[in-house]
Amino acid sequence: MIRSAVMSLAFAAALALPPAAAATAASPPAAPAAPASSGDSAGGALRPSEFTLPNGLQVVVVPDRRSPVVTHMVYYKVGSADEPPGKSGIAHFLEHLMFKGTEKNPSGRFSKMLATIGGQENAFTTSDYTGYFQRVPREYLGEVMAFEADRMTGLVLTDANVLPERDVVLEEYNMRVANSPDARMGEQVAAALYLNHPYGRPVIGWRGEIEKLDRADALAFYRTFYGPNNAVLVVTGDVDPAEVRRLAEATYGKLPARGDLTVRKRPQEPPPAAVRQVTLDDPRVAQPSLNRSYLVPSYATAKRGDAEALDVLAQILGSGPNSRLYQRLVVEKRIATGAGAWYQGSALDATRLGVYARPTPEVALPELEKATDAVIDEIITGGVAADELERAKTRMIADAVYAQDNQASMARWYGTALATGSTVQDVLSWPERVRAVTAEQVRDAARVWLDKRRSATGYLIKSPPTGEEKRS
Template sequence: MIFEAGWAIRRGGRFVAASLMLLTVTAAPALMAPAQAAQGDQEVSDFFLGNGMEVVVIPDHRAPIVTHMVWYKIGSADEPPGKSGIAHFFEHLMFKGTTNHRAGEFGTRIAEIGGSENAFTSYDYTAFFQTVTPDALETMMSFESDRMRNLILTDAVIGPERDVILEERRSRIEGSPDALLSEEVQATLFQNHPYRIPVIGWMHEMEKLNRPDAVDFYNRYYAPNNAVLVVAGDVDAATVRAMAEKTYGRVARGPDLPPRIRPTEPEQNTKRTVTLTDARVSVPSFSKGWVVPSYNRAQPGEAEALDLLSEILGGGTQSRLYQALVVKARIASGAGAYFDGTALDDTSFTVYGSPLGETGLEKLEAAVDAEIVSVATKGVTDAELEKAKNRYVRSMIFARDNQSSMANMYGSTLTTGGTVQEIQQWPDKIRAVTADQVRAVAAKYLKPEISVTGYLLPVSAAAKPDETQVPPADVGATDGETGKPGPAEAAPAKTPPAN
């Protein structure tokens, strides 16, 4: 499954998907007493095994269910040049046989006990998870730790699975105008950083992936010291620690990897447009994006302000864009904004819309731009800001009812440069954001002269440029992870999840 920048786990910002803002955490050095964080009557533990594997335990005793996740600090943005798609390819290969278990045995065991499993790849991480009853947890750890180092990678395994991912690209990307445009927009927005390359990979490079590529990738990145284990559910830290030591603790430490330092973006100097006209498109739409700092890269307070800006501009039916364009002016069928806050490096902020009836894209885009200019020059009201803060904190409180959301939040945070302590501090930092900070990030980052706009047009619209007045451009592309679509319409389609 593919989750590309801004789509799968994050919804708006770094921690919106979970309610763990209520934690109080005491830091612990590696290999010593675990950090513990009170979450109501729960405690979250964070500790390391002797081989360097980080372990997070999130107790939730309301139901006899446990979510077991292993997150590897390797995503598509870490791939060797010319090997695009190998991170996602290897996600597939992890479901093949090992020296101890035949292919499919792990999945069969999960199905027999009524559990579920899946995996996903993003720019910054690859994760595998199972949801089972607590008595099956050690079995999950045994299977998962086994495939961490004991996969059988022969040409007979590599070839057929490569055909699978090639077909996946054909059906999910090349068969979707939304996905094709999304890829090209992303490749235009990021000029130098590997986030410009789709998570699934480029077809001409995927076709050449081979056994030596897979073996080198596996030996380098699939090791306990490059992984985070997250266990959430009807468990306690002592039991999980004992099981983890018995299973993962026996896996030899892998090579020490250098810090993940990637090429950085040059200064953005131009406004760029990307247009895709396709007979399969029935309703035109547009999206406009900017490169902005993620939580891991932002100056203090900026990422939180960007989170709240996305909420105020396009976070729901009460947002500025929805009220101004959908409710009052009635020129849009949907409009919104989202900020992909959880990323190892710089990320994106996006606004989008689809016109209603005979409204042209130019008119709709101008109205969206006007709302952004208004925030950047006049700011937001105290009432707007307070409502946005309350919505964010409430969403986390509600999310604590979903143990997989909590596990996802921890895993995505820890694999993109965050810490358990940041989870504790996040609600206070959100509450501390001022209206002037929101205005400042809008003025600093959402400048029209450095934006990238993608236009998705039906053939009829392209034949009548006087109606849409959309400037011509090259066909473009993008990959994302879950953003924050408006309530009446999904955000412009990114590359869809792919198994």
Template sequence: MHRLIRSLLVAVGLCVTSLCAAGLAAGSARAQIFHPTQFTLENGLQVVLIEDHRAPVVQHMIWYKVGAADEAPNVGGVAHYLEHLMFKGTPEIGPGDFSKIVAREGGRDNAFTTADYTAYHQLIASDRLPLVMKMEADRMTQLAPPADEAKRELQVVIEERLSRIDNNPGALFGEQFDAAQFLAHPYGRPVIGWPAVVRQLTLDDAMTFYRSYYAPNNAVLVVAGDVAPADLKRLAEKYYGLIPMRPIPPRSRVQEPPQLAARRLVMTDERVAEPSLRRSYLAPSRTAGRSEYATALSVLAEILNAPTGRLYKALVEGDGPAASASAWYSSLSLDQTTFGFGAVPKSGQSLDAVEQGLDAVLATLLKDGITDDELQQAKLVMKADTVYARDSLTGAAQLFGTAVCTGVSVEQVEAWPQQVAAVTAAQVLAAAQYVFDERRSVTGRLLPKHQS
């Protein structure tokens, strides 16, 4: 995802409110950045439109408020497996034909699954919007993958895991790291699932998940591009409005207990070319934990991770021990998230030196806070990012879908510049002191085999 969209994703909203079922005029009147329109159909489907009439193109996305963290442990990976099966046919559209039809009409389509949501999207000419809405509504209710197709697709998922995870030591390390960070919460399980569990998934498992969660009252329609609000409302009512709402199981997740001790792990692999360090701290999101710190943490991430920010100056520049160093924080998570760091040492330097350098950066931050210059520069960068964020149909649609599916309202997305502008240096320091507690940390090292 483009950096400016990532910046906006981590900077929206301060606290949780529900998405208002506002009328068209009311939705537009409060717009400040994207000028979104929002409404809710009688069956509970939430709709968000970001108009952009520069080209006759639309990005159409259906988001379901369910992801890998909502699975039962014995069917881990079923949300992602179902995502694959959604392309395997209905009584109206044959297996694999959905994407073929979109491509034939000059469009592109795909889907993705995360811990908190699953999304299906098509980028297509605006006069073909009724077609993709009709097909997406069809598979919302009429999914019927043949058993042989489902069996073959499970092998595709297994091969995907093999190529993306099992053959990638960095990805394997990431799984181990997440499992160390989240002892109880399902964020500690991989979205694609653990190998032994994935191999045992069945079509019945996927269809049970589908019938439980895929309903209009558990979905969000986000459209960005060349369509007027009244036209979108008419089309949404025509294609999605007749689908009946259904009872949805409550999102009942085991919450992470307080972390009382720092955790460390070391992984070695003969495929690793150079060692690396990773550190993360359990952190609040917009909707979980001490959410009042979320905006200040977003600003702090910009200060630390800027091209000439604190990490670069202390760890990389001049005689610093690291060849690269970065920080990351994403506040759009339904439950508690993490604030993380990563670094790779320069040739001849040790991971001990890199870790000591990172510790020194954090110690100085916790003692002295940030400067007014750092604060103002971070705000300027985050403000500039929003100027360009409007240019991406895909990025705009992804931003609003992610926000709404993690409990952040459209109004909060629009209001984030004011919230960032209001952040003070004292608030950033308070947020850092809360999050960067050694007891809440996990530190990991990924090493070549010969360094074990």
């Protein structure tokens, strides 16, 4: 089932997993990246246009004439961090249930239409937003918009279709979390890092609460958060902005705004005061690992330039085989089989910068942690070299340019930005802001934010199989 494979990197990040541990199919980028801000005369991506319908729906259109297809994506500004207490997993559960149909279009009709025309569909849930998207030949855009607008406010649920889908979600939990020591470790690290903020609970939910979710819970959440004035529509591909506006007005524009949409007001984290450590032992562990998350600002919460510096810091520290962590731990010391870092910059509230490493068989985790801390201290005390800084920034900007070849990536840039407090202009100006990051800013970011008192560290170790006694 399509929805079972949906959460990919966004789900992994919510569990504090390193990106290398997950697929990347339907995930937003870790930070806003942007195409060029001017048109491509060769027929590539053009500067986006944006408008807002009277009912509050925000619309972004990114023309791309290179192939006669379009990507249509709807973001709702609601995710797992907006769930009521005791109802963890309801945002993701509702994502599944959105495919159950409406009175006008019963279950299966939308998917059957897409299959008939050779289209694709999927959905994803994160802590801050929920997205639904389709990729279709350009002549079917109006039809897709009509279907998606219909289920924005017309979802019909019964116990007959809700309860079996809850079993599907529980099986997804078993497959992706319960049977994965890495995912369980990430879940525990996130819970340890966030003492008060709902980012500390997993996107998929806690199993004991998932088991109790029902039709009433799903409809209450749906009626609270789903509506045109809490959504962003992004259309990329072989389209004309004026035509998209006409189609949007004829479909989404007919929907009334929901007057009772809840303001996103979440409890925030207190100032970190203590180092936190979590150890998980599991007989299924194939290889021990060290997994640390630091509490840091996101693009939405940081002072100007701080998030960009953190982005560059993560690139230098742990992105790829030329990064500091990989070179020191894997290549030079040969005490790790893998190491890296990541920054989940696209978040509405305070987010995470993570580092991870996997030791070689003869190396203990304390030795690996000490070496990892030494690499971080190198940057805090000695900073970064000019050529190292330029390589990192060039790579980040180049990756953003190359990603223009994927319509879904472009749609995710803008949808993610608008769903987490940024703007289209923020996306467009991202390359220039990254170019402006200095070596001093990177060192300051490491010094201020990579303080172990702001962190939670997880140690994943192998334990004897159940039933075997541990020998001292």
